[in-house]
Amino acid sequence: MSDIARPKSSGDELSVEEVNHDLPVQGTGGETIGGATTPAPVFISSVDGELYECDSNDATKLLFIGFVVNNTSDGIAATLQKNGVVPGFSGLSAGLKYYVQDSGGIGTTPGTYVILVGIALSATELLIIKEEFEESVKRLIASDNVKKEDNAEENIKSETYTELKEFKVRVPGTVKVKFEMKQITSETGPYNAYATIYINGSAAGTQRASTSTSYIEYEEDITIGEDDIADSEDGALVELYVRSGHNVYCTAYVKNYSIGYDVIKKSISE
DSSP: OOOOOOSOOTTOOOOHHHHHTTOOEEEEBSSOEETTTSOEEEEEOTTTSOEEEOOTTOTTSOOOOEEEOSEEOTTSEEEEEOSSEEOOOOSOOTTOEEEEOTTSSEESSOOSSOOEEEEESSSSOEEEOOOOEEEEEEEEEEEEEEEEEEOOOEEEOOSSOEEEEEEEEOSOEEEEEEEEEEEEESSSOOOOEEEEEEETTEEOSOOEEEOOSSOEEEEEEEEEOHHHHHHSBTBEEEEEEEEESOTTTEEEEEEEEEEEEEEEEEETTO
């Protein structure tokens, strides 16, 4: 496949290939990409402005912009086709939709996150189709990007689960919940401290138990459904419920409660 020189200047003539393939533009590779062998779906990194392969299982690599159609590597020129018909594939099934796959590439089955890239016109050509998005419809994907945190220490002696901390979330999806827990036993024991993540008063996470007298950090991805949002007047409550193993001798402590996530637009075709 030829690597047509870009960009054009005023007065330059357009080849038939350029007209048919919607004028690819020149960018810069951020990693090794073998686009001359098979066009690679890519995104532009917000960190360095360079092109990297998309991965539907990585929240930082979902913003498909087009295909790199030449071989490139970090700091080397990359030919990026953002629209139109992309040649150079093999084995495509005409008429089927193609999606970004986990760990890169494209296939007919959506990956972890649904990122449509186009429809095959033949075994070797794909028409780029970027999904329409509805600005008001979004979803959360769990990440280490902390959005809310409550670092204060709280404690309880009761053997009955009691909510000690909560955050309100107004968008469905998944969030990464983190907290630290320990216990102090005054007499015989030791006894466990227990904690579980709840949503709107119902257990949603794994029960954690510890006899440690030093803080241990726990983390878990928690899914918040659309029904969870609808069940509350102003969003779902992601709650930290805690109890002790003995209501006289054991005190359970928690601190550094946080949730992390990124927000992406949800395709109206999903």
